Amino acid sequence: MRQSAPQLQGLVPYDPKYLPARAYLSANENPRDVETEIRQKIISAIRKVPLNRYPDPLANDLRDMIAEANGLDRDQVLLGNGGDELLFNIALAWGGPGRKFLNLPPTFSVYAANARLTGTEVIDVPRLADYSIDEETVLERVGQGDIDYVIVASPNNPTGKLANEEFLAKLLDATDALVLVDEAYFEFSRTTMRPYLAMHKNLLILRTFSKAFSLAG
Numbered sequence: 001m002r003q004s005a006p007q008l009q010g011l012v013p014y015d016p017k018y019l020p021a022r023a024y025l026s027a028n029e030n031p032r033d034v035e036t037e038i039r040q041k042i043i044s045a046i047r048k049v050p051l052n053r054y055p056d057p058l059a060n061d062l063r064d065m066i067a068e069a070n071g072l073d074r075d076q077v078l079l080g081n082g083g084d085e086l087l088f089n090i091a092l093a094w095g096g097p098g099r100k101f102l103n104l105p106p107t108f109s110v111y112a113a114n115a116r117l118t119g120t121e122v123i124d125v126p127r128l129a130d131y132s133i134d135e136e137t138v139l140e141r142v143g144q145g146d147i148d149y150v151i152v153a154s155p156n157n158p159t160g161k162l163a164n165e166e167f168l169a170k171l172l173d174a175t176d177a178l179v180l181v182d183e184a185y186f187e188f189s190r191t192t193m194r195p196y197l198a199m200h201k202n203l204l205i206l207r208t209f210s211k212a213f214s215l216a217g
Helices: 036-047 060-069 083-094 109-117 135-142 165-174
Strands: 100-103 121-124 149-153 178-182 203-206
Touching (some): 083 149, 083 178, 083 203
Parallel strands (some): 100 121, 100 149, 149 178
16 A cells, blocks of 8 residues: 655644543633533524535634624625635745745744645754744744744743734745734633734734634534
8 A cells, every 4th residue: 555645754743631620721712611602502503503505614603703793894704614724735835845934942832743745845043942832933033034923822832922012013024935924822821912914924823712712513
């Protein structure tokens, strides 16, 4: 049998290692279920869905609502089946053989795994002893001009550290690479790069319903 792509050899699948528990901190999901009223509304809506028909593949109605809530246009909103799918799509679109991803470990391990899956070279700039970003080294590295995309989690998973807004602004100015700011925990930090979207075409912000909204499913 023909072997799979060489970059998959020895790859260890991402596994949050669920064990019987009331709260799964390893998955960073909300331990509280959605409110009963919301659950009933979801059930009521599902009853009206023609399950034998393909849904709108672009989810335009939901994109419109998300855009309105964030002061954006529909064409500025992209949806996926979980943040992981969107992260993988970014690796497919901006990564690949001969391309480079700048990683800031320790951080969400899926970033580097996606790069490896797509044959993208991973350039690591380790965080400092206090888990803050080595800002000077990052800016110096992107200044070489060969980085294709960067992911900065803010707050960072698993350290909880916020990225410095001034640093992120400098990063956006210093490179033409795609800069994805992962704001999965925005609802807890209330700190966002949203105001910078209009000024930087290379900025992408990732949000999720799986944390504060208890909608991981």
